[in-house]
Amino acid sequence: MSTLVWFRDDLRLADHPALAAASRARDGIVALYVLDEVSPGVRPLGGAARWWLHASLSRLRAALAERGIPLILRRGSAETVVPAVVSECGAEQVTWNRRYGAERHGDARLKQALRDSRIDVRSFPGGLLFEPWRIATRAGEPYRVYSAFWRACLSAPDPPALPLPEPESLRAGPRRPASDDLEEWGLRPTAPDWAAGIAERWSPGEAEASARLRRFLARDPSAYPLGRDLPASRAGSDLSPHLRWGEISPRTVWHRSLESGGDVGEFLSELGWREFAWHTAFHRPDLHLRGIDARFDAFPWREPGADDLSAWRRGETGFPLVDAGMRELWRTGFMHNRVRMVAASFLTKNLLIDWRVGEAWFWDTLVDADAASNPFNWQWVAGCGADAAPYFRIFNPLTQQRRFDPEGEYVDRWAPDSLLRPEIVDLRISRARALAAYDSVRYGAEAPAPAQGPSET
Ligand SMILES: Cc1cc2nc3c(=O)[nH]c(=O)nc-3n(C[C@H](O)[C@H](O)[C@H](O)COP(=O)(O)OP(=O)(O)OC[C@H]3O[C@@H](n4cnc5c(N)ncnc54)[C@H](O)[C@@H]3O)c2cc1C
Known part of the structure; x- marks a missing residue:
């Protein structure tokens, strides 16, 4: 057989x-x-x-x-x-x-x-650590809050199984059906080769995925929790595209991390976010089309102007951290997580452009573009997702730059000219406009804004 x-x-x-x-x-x-x-x-x-x-x-x-x-x-x-x-x-x-x-x-x-x-x-x-139907609240519902979800995963009766070794020997079947020619699928760009920067940064495949994990675990794990927020530090594992394509399994990452003996709790909890995104997508397969919070169906997004949308895509907004991230993305197919959050907040809140527009751009440009993590995180930033950032959390891209790229190393690497560019939007005015729009979906257009002033992060 x-x-x-x-x-x-x-x-x-x-x-x-x-x-x-x-x-x-x-x-x-x-x-x-x-x-x-x-x-x-x-x-x-x-x-x-x-x-x-x-x-x-x-x-x-x-x-x-x-x-x-x-x-x-x-x-x-x-x-x-x-x-x-x-x-x-x-x-x-x-x-x-x-x-x-x-x-x-x-x-x-x-x-x-x-x-x-x-x-x-x-x-x-x-593809996951836990099967989605095994992790549910007492009422049998999917979790909506990450911390409760991850606690439930960590105490699940079936912990992730040990990874299976590669089969010792494989034998080809007697009949060999014809195959297409991979080159003819046209998956790679011809001229102009926009992927040169991607090829410089990444080496796809199972061998590299394992080597990356080994290199990551050989580093000092105590540097990860702080370093993962600093885009210039490259403290992350860079495993996301390898996980996306299943070149390494999350079970392997989980067990190798625990075996390393280091303090890997925070790293594994990031893997938990991947898990949470996928469990959410399992229950909401239209995640890239509709906000989980149905009140956002009526959100008054602005029609994107050709200029502001293309300034965001090209990294020409005049806000250096956003510009650096958008150019890192275009050149390498990747953007640091902190900067993804800032760039997504800028699009959805300061420019008031629908999160789906940004999600589609990331879908096209990320090497780790993932059918769950991408829409899940966009919804999280926009405020309409599972356990989403509160709607009034509007990242100030200048404050974020001072906190997370204090020496300007990341900005210098990707968008040094951005420091001299005019800003395409006024942060104070656009923030007030976003808050008014969010209030209108939360409380109905007629209701007053909350008395408590929202915080700016
Ligand atoms: C707007 C936005 C869009 C995103 N789109 C994607 C996407 O399409 N694909 C994707 O894999 N990640 C996405 N992320 C999550 C995160 O930015 C990347 O997983 C992370 O930057 C990958 O770097 P790393 O491998 O060094 O992560 P590490 O810090 O080393 O984390 C280890 C692994 O945990 C997972 N992980 C970490 N953070 C998250 C998160 N917030 N959500 C889900 N999984 C996470 C990834 O698989 C990652 O490889 C997005 C985040 C934002 C804010």
Whole structure:
């Protein structure tokens, strides 16, 4: 009996339960990746993500080839492609690691259709630490507050399982279906090559993901809690794109971190935010389309003017920390977390532009663009998400710059000219305008603003 392993957001060989299960197949395995940009619930990838996917697939293909397994590439609707490949290779079993966003409905239909054709289908947990249906309040509801959520995770009866080793040996199935040519998928830009800065900064693939984790854990863990807020320090693990593409599993990160013996609580709680974002997306698969707080449906966003939106995208707002972040993003496909918060607050509050516009830009430009973490965090900043920042929390980009880039190192690196640019908006006036808009959704347009003055962070 041969088994088809369907790779999705899990482009690795270690701690890959679907591959581990398939490695026991009598007649060997067939490895498949489907580029599906057409099925309902699938959000077509942004440019930076496509770049990453190309590199990651070629690394996975090479790693599988070393073990004698070809990676079959196909394009189209998974619900059509997977059964076609199953019949081409005569597989009697299909395995995959679960997905938790809107695509899972298609996965469920496919599972049923294959089972109806007497194919044995098995799905496994692989992308999260905890299955979303296992973490719930006493009333059986999803958590809305992060601290309670993470406490529940930490005391869950089933802690994250130990990561599985890479299968000792793999054997290819007897039939080898045809594969598309990765180059022909056109995932990488041709001229102009806007991805040169991304290629300089990042090296996709499982080997680099493990090496990054090792380097991160070899550093002094006590520097992380403070350093992670300083964009010039590069104290973060830089694991987010590797986790996004499943080049390393969160279980591996979890267990290796604990084994390191350092004080990794704060680092693991960041992994907890990833978990919280995904559990939220599991219950709200339309996370990138609608605020969790329905009152925000009526929020009076401004129609973005061509000038202010493009100044934000290009990093030409005259606010150096925002500009530095937006240019880091454009050049490298990444932006430091603190700066993401400041740039997102600036767009949604000072420019009063809909968070979905910013979310879409990040979706297109981030190498770690993630269907849960990106909309979740945008909603958090905008004030309409789960456990969101209070609506009156409007980051002052100048104060943030003084606190988190006091020597100006980060700004000097990415946007030194921004210091001389005119500011595109008056912070005091735009802040008052945002507060009035937020009051109108909280209390209704007629109600008075709260007597207590809001704080500025
Ligand atoms: C507006 C906005 C958009 C964002 N979009 C994304 C996104 O598309 N993809 C993404 O992975 N992260 C996103 N984040 C979260 C965060 O900025 C990145 O995960 C972090 O910068 C990655 O750097 P790191 O790997 O060095 O993190 P570390 O500090 O080393 O943290 C370890 C891991 O924890 C996870 N993590 C950390 N912070 C968060 C968070 N706030 N939410 C969810 N997971 C987190 C990441 O997987 C990260 O790799 C966004 C944050 C904001 C404010």
